[in-house]
Amino acid sequence: MEDLCNWLALATVHGLDGLKFQRLSEQISVTELVKLPASTLRDIGFTERQAHILAYESKAKVDSALQWLAQADNHHVVTYLDPRYPALLKQTKQPPLLLFVKGNPQILAQQQLAMVGSRQPTPTGRKVAQSFAAELSQQGYVITSGMARGIDSESHKGALQAGGLTIAVLGHGLKQVYPASNKALAEAITEQGALVSEYFPDVLARAEWFPQRNRIVVGLSIGTIVVEAGLKSGTLISANLAAEYSRDVFAVPGSVYSPQSAGCHALIQQGAKLVTSVADILEEWSFFQKSCLTTEPESEKSTETDLFARQLLANVGDEVTAVDLIAQRAGLAIADATIALLQLELAGEVAAVPGGYIRVRSA
Secondary structure: OHHHHHHHHHHOOOOOOHHHHHHHHOOOOHHHHHOOOHHHHHHOOOOHHHHHHHHHHHHHHHHHHHHHHHOOOOEEEEEOOOOOOOHHHHOOOOOOOEEEEEEOHHHHHOOEEEEEOOOOOOHHHHHHHHHHHHHHHHOOOEEEEOOOOOHHHHHHHHHHHOOOOEEEEOOOOOOOOOOHHHHHHHHHHHHOEEEEEOOOOOOOOOHHHHHHHHHHHHHOOOEEEEOOOOOOOOHHHHHHHHHHOOOEEEEOOOOOOOHHHHHHHHHHHOOOEEOOOHHHHHHHOHHHHHHHHOOOOOOHHHHHHHHHHHHHHOOOOOOOEOHHHHHHHHOOOHHHHHHHHHHHHHOOOEEEEOOEEEEOOOO
16 A cells, blocks of 8 residues: 555656656665655756655645545556556656556556547548447457547447447546536446546546547557548647557548548548548458457467567557567567567568568558
8 A cells, every 4th residue: 555655646746757757766766755855856856846746745635546546446546567557558758657547457458449530520420430439349459539529439439339348538537527428428438448547536627638648548559540630630639649659540531521521631641541441440450350350269379479469560660670679668578579570570561671670551
């Protein structure tokens, strides 16, 4: 319990993410860090405000979080060093120091696809979001989104109706449901997936925090599907983040006269994969799809290798990446990574070049 209290105390410090914590932990333990006076915290790089919060204001927030944690068995806190913390999220630029979870934290480690789009979708957009989410759920993918009005909500609903799993990443604490009209949806996601937030449970929604949660939605996922988006839509932030993280971006086209599709068309012009069906998405990972659809039992080792390969593909980008770095990012042994990379090369997904591997993009 003391260890959790220390993590919660650190999480009250705005701007202290997982990577910064990792650098600090090389010099001092968590237990020692939270006991330092404000003056010493400033000496080791904390700002005046950060030092003040950790030294004088963190206890009340920690106590409130512990009360929330004790309220239900499905309330969890997943810290940066917790085995349940998603490996893909650790590879982003600002991985959260910890995650508050309401639901099943185990699914955070499963293969996820992000679905994002307009908050004012067309009827066609709603239908596409629901049907894509349902089909992808049936293929074994977890559907991850932000539970906003529009495409986000329709994506969650599609996964739930198909009996699949879905994760909603929120831009506020888990004591609140926003928008309030999604209360029933939030409860369903809790039962059939998880609500996730980097914010303390009693933190209320603020407009500037919603773009921040997008980095988690994308960071959890091996690819991002954009169903409808305007040219100046916040959805494009998610798509740009996915490209920055070397994750696949899929865009559903629409009418050239529809402003809701203008953002998708721009993404396609910039290199996103145009998709009109779930089959188009699965084609991008045809090597994995063959493994998923096989009717004959495979060996346990083969199944593990396929899973390793999926993890690795998300960590190979357009620039040359060394094998040991790819393995480290994916949290795999170098031997396992080498075998999986060889299979990916044979499948035409990556190419071996001097110094490591690069991603092979579809034409």
